[in-house]
Amino acid sequence: MPEDGILITHPMAVHGFYRTYRTIVETILIIAFFLLPWIKIHGFSAILIDIPNRRFSLFGLQFWGHDTPMFFFVLASFALGLVFATSAWGRVWCGWACPQTVFIDAIFRKIESFVEGNHIARIRLQKSPLDKDKVIKKTVKWALFFLASSIISHTIIAYFAGAKNIASMIADSPFDNWTIFLTTSIITIIVLLNFGWFREQLCISICPYGRLQSVLMDEDSLAIMYDEKRGEPRKGTQPKTLEHGDCINCYKCVAVCPAGIDIRKGLQMECIACTACIDACDQVMATVKKPKGLIRYESEKGLKGKPAKFWRMKNILYLALVSACLIGLISYVSGRSDLDITVLRAQESPYRVISTAKGEPVISNHYTLNLKNQSFHEMEVNVTQTEESRNKGIEIVAPAYPEVIPSGKSAKNHFFIKFPKSLLNKKGQLNFQLHVAATSNQTTRNYIKELTLAGPLK
């Protein structure tokens, strides 16, 4: 029913199979949302999106702004996963995991029922004139909504600024952290208006995913459907002498619907697949001793009595794309090290021949070494070689090393490798292993770069 020009629904509470599982899923998601910024893995928040410093921490792994492939793989996996899930199971994301549905259902509607009572009391209160009781209830409700919105917005900011930082900022004056205070206040207002007032209108009139579902779904996709063949004609719509279908026209499925629709009119864009109407109708069917499932997860084909096909071409394609993105993500993350090393031959002649007093000339190769510290700690880097190569007379001349590279910074230096000409093979080449030792956070890691040193042909 419209309130201030917005359709506010007061759905009836429902119990049943899906309600139980949705409550479990919502509880897990909400606990994860509030706890993740506080959980430390390898000394860093489980999730930290530090935009000003262009660094990101994901479950113990650290990334920088230049790790664009990783972000591409993460976003593409999520987007394609959503496309696959929609094609297979309809708006399962909306009903079970979307923050819009989860926060409204698990927090804001719970607060509303706690303060204003069940759906009948809430509707009555909404229609009643503005008296003392209404003012008290609305004030208490909006104060609790504000508290919940404030906790949610501080948690959102903790993902970007770190939970401990936010906790200490709360203790400080707002003027000490003016930008964070302003951002948190704006997010609080948006959360409050969205979850407290606008609610499912966002799903119906703004969310682009809701509009995309008709493109992604087909007659094999699962959705929440009313079995018209079984339910119609509804009780009370035919003369008493005629038989009627299983729908007793009790309107319970409409009363529990947060989107304010009647599922019996067919699949509608407004349906957020919350499953409330399934549980409501199953309860009714149990009471009238009819089989459950008059409203159920079903495909259009299933309603016509034909088997729905899960492994159809587009589902296979979507799944293949999701798998490709996940493989790309795993190989990028596993192939990434704390120190990014690029060794390039300097852009002059590939080698220099240096005459020596001993008679045998020495060959010198000039290289540039680019090092990028991708860890979140300062790193001391040194270039070394094996004892064996040193015994052969190979020498690294690297005046800049050892060098300390701050977290997230790069260093570019020149070095030379000198060796006796006699070590060259017939092609005028010598294979050499350059060792790079990086010490960070009291741990030393060794990296090896294979180089082909050049000299004159024999």
Ligand code: SF4
């Ligand atoms: S809850 Fe079931 S029986 Fe009642 S109106 Fe809805 S579909 Fe019909």
Ligand code: SF4
């Ligand atoms: S029609 Fe059913 S599943 Fe869809 S939003 Fe309403 S109650 Fe939820």
